[in-house]
Amino acid sequence: MEVVKVDIETAAPLHPEASILIIYTGGTVGMVFDEKEKHLVPFNFSQILDHVPELRQFNYLVTVLNIEPAIDSSNVSVQDWLMLASLIEENYSKYDGFVVLHGTDTMAYSASAMSYLLENLQKPVIFTGAQVPIGRIRTDARENLITALQIAATRQDGKSVVPEVCIYFRNLLLRGNRSKKVESSHFDAFKSDNYPPLAETGIDIEYSHENILPHPEQALIVHNRMSDKVAILKLFPGITKQVVQSILQAPDLRGVVMETFGSGNAPSTPWFLELLQDALQRGVHILNVSQCDEGRVIQGQYETSKYLLNMGVVGGADITTEAAIAKLMFVLGQGLDHEQTRMLLCQNLRGEISL
Numbered sequence: 044m045e046v047v048k049v050d051i052e053t054a055a056p057l058h059p060e061a062s063i064l065i066i067y068t069g070g071t072v073g074m075v076f077d078e079k080e081k082h083l084v085p086f087n088f089s090q091i092l093d094h095v096p097e098l099r100q101f102n103y104l105v106t107v108l109n110i111e112p113a114i115d116s117s118n119v120s121v122q123d124w125l126m127l128a129s130l131i132e133e134n135y136s137k138y139d140g141f142v143v144l145h146g147t148d149t150m151a152y153s154a155s156a157m158s159y160l161l162e163n164l165q166k167p168v169i170f171t172g173a174q175v176p177i178g179r180i181r182t183d184a185r186e187n188l189i190t191a192l193q194i195a196a197t198r199q200d201g202k203s204v205v206p207e208v209c210i211y212f213r214n215l216l217l218r219g220n221r222s223k224k225v226e227s228s229h230f231d232a233f234k235s236d237n238y239p240p241l242a243e244t245g246i247d248i249e250y251s252h253e254n255i256l257p258h259p260e261q262a263l264i265v266h267n268r269m270s271d272k273v274a275i276l277k278l279f280p281g282i283t284k285q286v287v288q289s290i291l292q293a294p295d296l297r298g299v300v301m302e303t304f305g306s307g308n309a310p311s312t313p314w315f316l317e318l319l320q321d322a323l324q325r326g327v328h329i330l331n332v333s334q335c336d337e338g339r340v341i342q343g344q345y346e347t348s349k350y351l352l353n354m355g356v357v358g359g360a361d362i363t364t365e366a367a368i369a370k371l372m373f374v375l376g377q378g379l380d381h382e383q384t385r386m387l388l389c390q391n392l393r394g395e396i397s398l
């Protein structure tokens with residue numbers, strides 16, 4: 044993998060309003076139609092002004108870091124997340140804000156992962172992308188990119204207005220670790236059902252300051268470890284012992300996001316309880332996340348979740364599955380003992396849950 048730097052000629056003022064780093068990772072946003080091959084191919088980002096000539100009007104200094112080869116976001120890996128976090132670390136003092144162009148399919152996972160890796164973030168890291176490639180007339184890439192740049196550049200009293208990892212898409216600025224991709228064809232691809240938007244855009248960009256995380260006092264800490272010894276176990280009526288066993292007894296497993304029903308309920312069949320108990324006794328952490336997009340896990344509300352609480356399954360409150368798996372990978376990567384790991388899993392680390 045290679046990182047190629049391209050400086051973009053915007054209005055190039057002597058006194059720029061802000062300096063922004065765009066990191067182009069891949070995804071539909073950066074595609075054009077290859078007439079010869081008859082399929083979508085990544086375009087060379089040095090030509091971005093041909094596709095978004097409006098960038099010339101900005102009083103910002105804009106630099107693009109192009110990740111080559113571009114990543115279709117279905118291929119994004121833990122290594123890519125760590126690389127992205129270290130690129131932001133290396134460039135943190137040089138820029139006022141960061142825009143990450145990323146495929147939409149796994150953007151909510153990547154934004155969640157980044158929220159954990161970048162602790163005490165004081166500057167915006169805005170993920171965006173597109174449903175229609177930048178080279179097409181009806182693309183949504185242009186509007187998404189332009190507004191993401193404006194949000195990344197917005198400051199008040201010398202401080203960034205949104206010191207968070209966010210997703211900006213269509214007309215919503217959402218906290219990254221509260222977001223989900225909910226649409227594969229319409230332009231309003233992301234939702235955050237359990238947390239209000241941080242801003243909505245129309246004629247103006249209207250920030251909901253009360254929903255935005257406060258500026259941290261401490262300096263940025265960039266973490267560089269995550270564990271991939273994790274799994275997601277999605278329950279469904281009729282799930283068999285073999286399926287649950289194959290997940291909970293996977294070699295080296297350290298953590299499981301268990302997607303349960305309603306407010307955190309699961310079957311109470313003896314073989315299921317025994318498999319859970321066995322995994323917990325082997326030190327596997329189990330994080331209970333609801334399959335419902337709204338509401339929260341309340342272990343103990345029903346009999347079918349009370350035993351989970353008693354066994355030591357961690358209630359995930361209103362966390363999304365995307366944020367839960369990223370949190371598990373992050374927390375397990377920290378090399379803490381069992382109890383400390385469990386405590387971190389219960390805590391609200393980056394605004395991902397309401398307690």
Ligand code: ASN
Nearest residue numbers: 070071115116146147148
């Ligand atoms: N397959 C693409 C991706 O996630 C979809 C997109 O960006 N709209 O990389």
